[in-house]
Amino acid sequence: KTPDGLKNIHTITLFSRIFLIITKQFGHDKLYFRYKQYFENDGIVKERILGKWVCMVTDPAIAKDLLLKQDVYPKVSIEKTFPNSLFAKYIGTNVAFSSGDLQPIIKSTSDFFNLLMVLILFRRVCNPAFKILPLHLFAEAALKMIDILETIDKKPVEIKNLMQRFTLDVLGKVAFGFDFNSLGNPNSAYVTAYNEVQKAILDPLTLVFSIDHIPIIRQQRLKKLAKLNNLFKEIIKEKHKALAAGKSREDLLEHMLNANENLDNQILSDTELRHNLAVFMLAGHETTAIALSTILYLLSTYKNIQEKAREEVLRILGDNLIPSAEQHKSLKYLNMIIHENLRLYPPAPTLIYRELTEDLKFKNSIIPAGTIIELFLYGIHHSPKLWDNPEEFLPERFEKERTTSENYTWLAFGGGTRMCLGNNFSLIEQRIVLCLLCKYFNLRKYEISLAPNSIHKDGLKIQIQMSPHPIELIFKRRD
Numbered sequence: 456k457t458p459d460g461l462k463n464i465h466t467i468t469l470f471s472r473i474f475l476i477i478t479k480q481f482g483h484d485k486l487y488f489r490y491k492q493y494f495e496n497d498g499i500v501k502e503r504i505l506g507k508w509v510c511m512v513t514d515p516a517i518a519k520d521l522l523l524k525q526d527v528y529p530k531v532s533i534e535k536t537f538p539n540s541l542f543a544k545y546i547g548t549n550v551a552f553s554s555g556d557l558q559p560i561i562k563s564t565s566d567f568f569n570l571l572m573v574l575i576l577f578r579r580v581c582n583p584a585f586k587i588l589p590l591h592l593f594a595e596a597a598l599k600m601i602d603i604l605e606t607i608d609k610k611p612v613e614i615k616n617l618m619q620r621f622t623l624d625v626l627g628k629v630a631f632g633f634d635f636n637s638l639g640n641p642n643s644a645y646v647t648a649y650n651e652v653q654k655a656i657l658d659p660l661t662l663v664f665s666i667d668h669i670p671i672i673r674q675q676r677l678k679k680l681a682k683l684n685n686l687f688k689e690i691i692k693e694k695h696k697a698l699a700a701g702k703s704r705e706d707l708l709e710h711m712l713n714a715n716e717n718l719d720n721q722i723l724s725d726t727e728l729r730h731n732l733a734v735f736m737l738a739g740h741e742t743t744a745i746a747l748s749t750i751l752y753l754l755s756t757y758k759n760i761q762e763k764a765r766e767e768v769l770r771i772l773g774d775n776l777i778p779s780a781e782q783h784k785s786l787k788y789l790n791m792i793i794h795e796n797l798r799l800y801p802p803a804p805t806l807i808y809r810e811l812t813e814d815l816k817f818k819n820s821i822i823p824a825g826t827i828i829e830l831f832l833y834g835i836h837h838s839p840k841l842w843d844n845p846e847e848f849l850p851e852r853f854e855k856e857r858t859t860s861e862n863y864t865w866l867a868f869g870g871g872t873r874m875c876l877g878n879n880f881s882l883i884e885q886r887i888v889l890c891l892l893c894k895y896f897n898l899r900k901y902e903i904s905l906a907p908n909s910i911h912k913d914g915l916k917i918q919i920q921m922s923p924h925p926i927e928l929i930f931k932r933r934d
């Protein structure tokens with residue numbers, strides 16, 4: 456039954472959702488185009504997900520409110536909204552999916568302000584780990600990846616898988632002081648356990664029909680989750696060993712352990728520590744792997760832009776292989792390419808659900824309090840009302856530094872107080888890979904091209920969310 460306020464808003468039917476599952480074979484991008492016509496007309500559609508009305512909106516003014524007014528639009532907690540789902544068991548209540556209901560210090564309170572303070576406290580726990588990042592650890596993993604490219608010289612390389620392995624290793628080393636060695640051994644027990652849970656969670660059948668409530672499927676999936684939890688225990692054990700040996704690096708895991716083990720002022724319980732490790736794994740590597748894959752696809756398609764990027768990197772870096780902290784800032788054109796890629800293919804195409812605590816007037820509708828709102832970033836980034844030729848790859852549009860999210864039309868990392876904690880982490884990671892590849896290409900006089908007969912030759916094919924179908928690239932000698 457539709458609440459009155461939602462009556463006139465276009466509904467995405469279950470049929471469209473089934474279409475989503477089917478189009479997984481042919482490109483999820485088709486679904487975005489299907490949504491687009493409604494967004495361009497009204498800026499809003501609604502659908503029913505797991506028994507709840509969800510309104511997807513594409514409007515910079517709502518985006519601004521959503522990001523700045525946390526008291527009116529708190530993030531929904533997965534555990535409360537989808538109780539007992541596998542997703543809730545996997546990431547539970549954590550920094551990214553909650554509005555402060557992390558084990559409140561003042562446990563009895565339901566006062567929003569106090570809950571918010573707990574969240575701010577938790578962001579404060581994590582923040583120092585992202586202030587000064589160890590560039591050499593990013594570089595080590597990137598060099599290891601180049602070694603792999605050397606061995607597969609001239610053959611097509613599936614870049615998405617390689618980028619996933621690279622970003623997992625970087626996250627492990629930089630944030631947890633742990634070596635997943637996914638580049639060295641893509642089938643290691645850790646990587647397999649992680650990938651299996653990831654696959655189960657993102658399975659469209661789970662998202663649409665909650666098949667993880669079917670006992671036999673649930674049991675199998677819980678077993679996979681238990682394996683992954685053992686992996687998290689292993690990561691924590693390794694960290695304790697390193698700390699006992701006096702090898703502190705003040706990384707993210709150390710800050711989270713302090714928040715967990717200080718019994719006089721415990722901010723994180725053991726379960727919350729595990730859930731936060733899981734959410735950092737989720738947020739911290741797949742997103743950047745998608746960004747790097749789509750950017751390499753774009754560079755392989757737009758050779759003139761590839762050439763211009765190479766020229767800038769060689770000019771700014773001089774004899775350096777890896778950019779210094781200062782050089783990161785000088786790579787203007789590379790930064791424009793990175794931002795334009797994140798506009799065209801935002802790895803997080805929608806924001807985490809928020810719940811309306813007051814009625815919201817939007818155009819001719821009143822969206823009633825209690826409705827869940829999902830901001831469709833992809834729609835904002837592709838709106839012809841907000842961008843000239845939105846479907847074109849034009850890095851130059853960022854010449855005027857339109858990346859500050861000030862007008863809420865570029866929101867790849869969200870904004871406001873809940874802005875992505877790892878945005879700097881990811882930008883550094885992307886710049887290091889691109890610089891190293893430019894240097895490597897130059898040395899070998901290579902250029903990067905799409906493999907012949909690629910399924911992406913007429914445009915990038917998206918699989919699920921913003922993750923593209925595998926992309927095969929070849930590195931061949933320039934004429």
Ligand code: HEM
Nearest residue numbers: 551738739742743803806807867868869873875876877881
């Ligand atoms: C290209 C890469 C990335 C993109 C596009 C991205 C995007 C986003 C977006 C859009 C949000 C806001 C979600 C919302 O408000 O609903 C977010 C939040 C978050 N991201 Fe990222 N992210 C990226 C990389 C990373 C990395 C590398 C890390 C950690 C190492 C990370 C950790 C987080 C965390 C913890 C939050 C939650 C912050 C909060 O709610 O207070 N992200 N990210």
